[in-house]
Amino acid sequence: MTDIKIIRVFPATEYGGNPAPIVIAADELDNEQMRKIAEVTGHESGFVQKPSEVSPADWQMRYFVPNHEMEMCGHATIGALWALRDAGLIAGENQLIETKSGLVRAIVPKSGAIAISQPLGVVRKLSRKAGEDIASVLNLPHDYFHNAVCMNAKTSRTKTLIPIKSVEELHQLKPNFEHIRSVCNQMESTGLYPFAVGKERGHFHARQFPSNSGYPEDAATGIAASALAFGLLDLNYVEDTEGVVIHQGEAMNFPSRIDISFEQQDGKVVSCWLKGECIVERSMSRVAGHV
Known part of the structure; x- marks a missing residue:
């Protein structure tokens, strides 16, 4: 079974935010299975996997929309970190994430808002x-x-x-x-x-x-x-x-x-x-x- 959490990210009200389907144990899912989850739920989805062997990252994250894979997704990254924290899997405040667009830094306090980095525009x-x-x-x-x-x-x-x-x-x-x-x-x-x-x-x-x-x-x-x-x-x-x-x-x-x-x-x-x-x-x- 695949456990999918629907997390609304960046809510301004209790009914706001962008729903992000998140799978925090996605190592066994292939590309088509991940894309299919995005297609069925109708939202950009985030998948947490082990980092590659050469990566200094704590996590690898993959992102799919109904049509294809994306290199990076800000709201799904924050949603995935939130889900990992809720599951007791975040060891420290500073986290490093491997994505197809490069390494992303994150600040994950014990509670409250989560922050992620983006490169110079x-x-x-x-x-x-x-x-x-x-x-x-x-x-x-x-x-x-x-x-x-x-x-x-x-x-x-x-x-x-x-x-x-x-x-x-x-x-x-x-x-x-x-x-x-x-x-x-x-x-x-x-x-x-x-x-x-x-x-x-x-x-x-x-x-x-x-x-x-x-x-x-x-x-x-x-x-x-x-x-x-x-x-x-x-x-x-x-x-x-x-x-x-x-x-x-x-x-x-x-x-x-x-x-x-x-x-x-x-x-x-x-x-x-x-x-x-x-x-x-x-x-x-x-x-x-x-x-």
């Missing part, structure tokens, strides 16, 4: 033509971004950051989902991440429309949020000494909150930390070969 501004293509797929006016900057930003994966004029307009977006994948391919991006400035200093609201995950929208996306934090830093919307709060999932009625801080060495930003709480929703058991 790389930001690239997009052309006006790209802005027109993005406007078209989001069903916005052709010239919506002529006085604004859309950009690609990457920590573990590349996301396209899209400034929207207000939080209300952000929540009213009705994308043409059939064309998102082709637009993302043009941008060399794994998802569209429109955002708007919130009322409080350092608070921003966002939505994530993934390129090819098998579902149309995410309630909380740690990797996209970390990319946005570096985009906001590049645009001078925030200072590197400030914390950033990303609100997501509101349009889906799964309000989420992702807290981000920048890590500095010798006065320069070198990485960032994603931090959030979890709610254990339920457990389910399925026969591994018949998920």
Whole structure:
């Protein structure tokens, strides 16, 4: 049997957060079994395995969406660490995780929010033509971004950051989902991440429309949020000494909150930390070969 825990990660309310199916003993599962769990549950799923022999990591983590494997998933990583802690398997506060995108550091206290690291973001501004293509797929006016900057930003994966004029307009977006994948391919991006400035200093609201995950929208996306934090830093919307709060999932009625801080060495930003709480929703058991 395969024990699957459904954990809602980054909840802003008792009903919020992004559900992550987690298997903390996944060494015997093959790729298709893990993908099938993601397909059946309909969510990006996290799987904990032993680290490879040459890795200094405490854990290896794998991530699958219904359509394929992902290199890294922020909310599933925090959800998996939460499940490991609940099972009494975390030996110390500082943990190291092996992923296909590289090593991820984690801070896992005895209780409360868990934090994971993301590398220094790389930001690239997009052309006006790209802005027109993005406007078209989001069903916005052709010239919506002529006085604004859309950009690609990457920590573990590349996301396209899209400034929207207000939080209300952000929540009213009705994308043409059939064309998102082709637009993302043009941008060399794994998802569209429109955002708007919130009322409080350092608070921003966002939505994530993934390129090819098998579902149309995410309630909380740690990797996209970390990319946005570096985009906001590049645009001078925030200072590197400030914390950033990303609100997501509101349009889906799964309000989420992702807290981000920048890590500095010798006065320069070198990485960032994603931090959030979890709610254990339920457990389910399925026969591994018949998920």
